[in-house]
Amino acid sequence: MADHDVTVIGAGFAGLYQLHRLRELGFDTRVIEAGPEVGGTWYWNRYPGARCDIESVEYSYSFDPQLEQEWNWTERYAAQPEILDYIRHVADRYDLRRDITFDTRVTALEFDDATNEWTVGTDGGERFTSRFVIAATGCLSVPTRPEFDGLENFGGDTYWTWDWPEQGVDLTGKRVAVVGTGSSGLQTITAIAPVVGSLTVFQRTPSYAVPAHNHAIDDLLAEVKRHYPEFRQVSRLTRGGAQCGEGAALPPFFEDLDDGTVTSELERRWDNGGLCYQQSFFDLLLDPDANDRAAEYARARIRAKVNDPVVAEKLTPRSYPIAAKRMCVDTGYFEVYNQDNVELVDLREEPLARFTERGIVAGGTEREFDVIVLATGYDAMTGALNAIDIRHGDRTLREKWADGPRTYLGLMSADFPNLFTVTGPQSPSVLSNMMTSIEYHVDWITDLLVHLRDRGAVRVEPEVEAEDNWVNTTNDVADLTLFPQAASWYMGANVPGKRRVFLPFAAGVGAYKQIGDGIAVAGYHGFEVA
Numbered sequence: 001m002a003d004h005d006v007t008v009i010g011a012g013f014a015g016l017y018q019l020h021r022l023r024e025l026g027f028d029t030r031v032i033e034a035g036p037e038v039g040g041t042w043y044w045n046r047y048p049g050a051r052c053d054i055e056s057v058e059y060s061y062s063f064d065p066q067l068e069q070e071w072n073w074t075e076r077y078a079a080q081p082e083i084l085d086y087i088r089h090v091a092d093r094y095d096l097r098r099d100i101t102f103d104t105r106v107t108a109l110e111f112d113d114a115t116n117e118w119t120v121g122t123d124g125g126e127r128f129t130s131r132f133v134i135a136a137t138g139c140l141s142v143p144t145r146p147e148f149d150g151l152e153n154f155g156g157d158t159y160w161t162w163d164w165p166e167q168g169v170d171l172t173g174k175r176v177a178v179v180g181t182g183s184s185g186l187q188t189i190t191a192i193a194p195v196v197g198s199l200t201v202f203q204r205t206p207s208y209a210v211p212a213h214n215h216a217i218d219d220l221l222a223e224v225k226r227h228y229p230e231f232r233q234v235s236r237l238t239r240g241g242a243q244c245g246e247g248a249a250l251p252p253f254f255e256d257l258d259d260g261t262v263t264s265e266l267e268r269r270w271d272n273g274g275l276c277y278q279q280s281f282f283d284l285l286l287d288p289d290a291n292d293r294a295a296e297y298a299r300a301r302i303r304a305k306v307n308d309p310v311v312a313e314k315l316t317p318r319s320y321p322i323a324a325k326r327m328c329v330d331t332g333y334f335e336v337y338n339q340d341n342v343e344l345v346d347l348r349e350e351p352l353a354r355f356t357e358r359g360i361v362a363g364g365t366e367r368e369f370d371v372i373v374l375a376t377g378y379d380a381m382t383g384a385l386n387a388i389d390i391r392h393g394d395r396t397l398r399e400k401w402a403d404g405p406r407t408y409l410g411l412m413s414a415d416f417p418n419l420f421t422v423t424g425p426q427s428p429s430v431l432s433n434m435m436t437s438i439e440y441h442v443d444w445i446t447d448l449l450v451h452l453r454d455r456g457a458v459r460v461e462p463e464v465e466a467e468d469n470w471v472n473t474t475n476d477v478a479d480l481t482l483f484p485q486a487a488s489w490y491m492g493a494n495v496p497g498k499r500r501v502f503l504p505f506a507a508g509v510g511a512y513k514q515i516g517d518g519i520a521v522a523g524y525h526g527f528e529v530a
């Protein structure tokens with residue numbers, strides 16, 4: 001008999017909820033967490049200004065109506081400390097910590113056909129067996145570490161956004177460089193600009209960023225709480241797992257709108273703020289004309305914020321369709337460049353050559369700094385799984401996925417039985433409100449484990465044909481969209497040597513739920529159970 005029924009890897013939002021569900025149902029469950037605390041991405045990403053870009057009323061658990069009613073978010077978009085408080089509260093409220101082993105990383109998984117169990121190996125040297133393993137390892141949890149020439153020679157302080165010191169860093173009056181202008185870079189830059197002595201931003205690609213219009217949410221929260229269950233039902237059937245203030249209404253098709261309405265629709269969305277701008281038209285990521293209009297409107301709004309037209313031009317994204325790379329949500333980012341002590345270095349014009357003891361050489365100029373902040377991103381969606389030596393027989397999952405991930409529903413991979421991924425590749429995950437996707441996957445996996453237990457089954461895996469069909473479907477959907485036109489982490493394009501395939505399932509959370517529900521109702525069609 002295995003040491004545990006289920007091993008869950010990771011104690012972020014997904015791992016905690018998975019533990020709660022399984023324990024309630026009597027499964028002996030153990031969670032292994034690399035960090036010293038619960039929270040996953042919200043534990044590690046404590047850089048200045050770190051904030052969620054999905055609204056708080058949506059980015060929260062829905063499984064317990066009492067929790068939903070009792071927890072009070074303070075802002076429309078919650079900052080990292082408040083989200084971490086919430087996760088800690090959940091861990092304590094449901095007494096989850098007693099089944100979590102902290103400061104321990106799963107390094108190896110090996111499946112034994114004779115026992116239908118996984119042997120789990122950790123970096124602490126422990127080995128134990130588990131009937132099932134659920135990887136709740138996060139989609140953006142393994143940072144890339146670009147090989148910057150001479151980085152180790154820098155004599156000042158270097159910080160990565162994903163590993164910011166818990167006690168914080170005093171940047172008052174310091175000469176600071178930031179490399180990277182995705183969400184992490186933008187948020188850091190905006191937060192530190194008021195206190196630093198000088199700030200130099202090294203930008204390779206400008207980001208489309210929509211203003212957050214963040215504010216206190218007392219009234220909105222009270223309103224949502226009055227009908228929270230119905231509110232959640234609606235969110236689960238939307239494309240992005242969040243309503244964008246529009247309820248169940250679908251966005252209009254671009255070609256159905258006259259010119260004036262197109263502009264007013266864009267203006268309304270932009271002024272409301274946030275990622276929902278990309279919902280301006282249903283076909284914004286399908287129709288190049290729709291995308292061009294939304295992009296041009298965004299560019300004009302961005303340019304209008306920056307006083308120096310040369311700097312404004314450098315900050316204006318042009319090289320890819322809007323929203324084909326993850327958009328950012330900003331709280332005064334572009335206005336930072338109106339400060340006299342802020343410089344933007346466009347790495348396309350002035351390539352980054354090397355780091356030196358004193359600073360950074362780009363475009364033949366050495367600039368000197370006290371502190372360098374690196375906000376250079378993640379090996380998204382497959383990084384955490386590929387970091388574990390996952391073996392069945394003479395094959396590893398890494399080898400199987402060398403040309404891109406192969407999964408059924410983003411939940412399992414053929415020939416790797418009894419191993420599940422929460423928000424895995426080829427599921428909507430990073431294109432959605434992660435909380436909606438996490439809860440759906442955890443509930444789906446839990447139902448399947450109960451189904452197996454009820455039948456005395458000990459093994460489940462996808463049929464190869466079902467998996468092939470799902471891979472093709474995922475690719476076909478992606479090919480209908482403009483997503484592949486951007487060199488994004490959705491495509492694996494930010495990791496040297498990573499195969500470029502579109503990683504998430506792009507047809508939306510609502511469509512995915514209908515497929516997933518249908519497969520379950522049909523007796524887990526496409527899965528082999530033994």
Ligand code: NA7
Nearest residue numbers: 146180181182183184185204205326375376377378489494
């Ligand atoms: P992102 O969005 O991947 O951003 C990373 C940034 O770092 C981006 O601007 C990159 O430029 C830049 N980068 C990466 N490597 C280099 C090198 N070698 N030289 C210069 N610049 C570089 O990561 P984030 O952490 O900001 O956000 C991740 C997600 O977290 C975000 O999308 C939200 O979902 C939450 P590039 O664009 O590749 O030219």
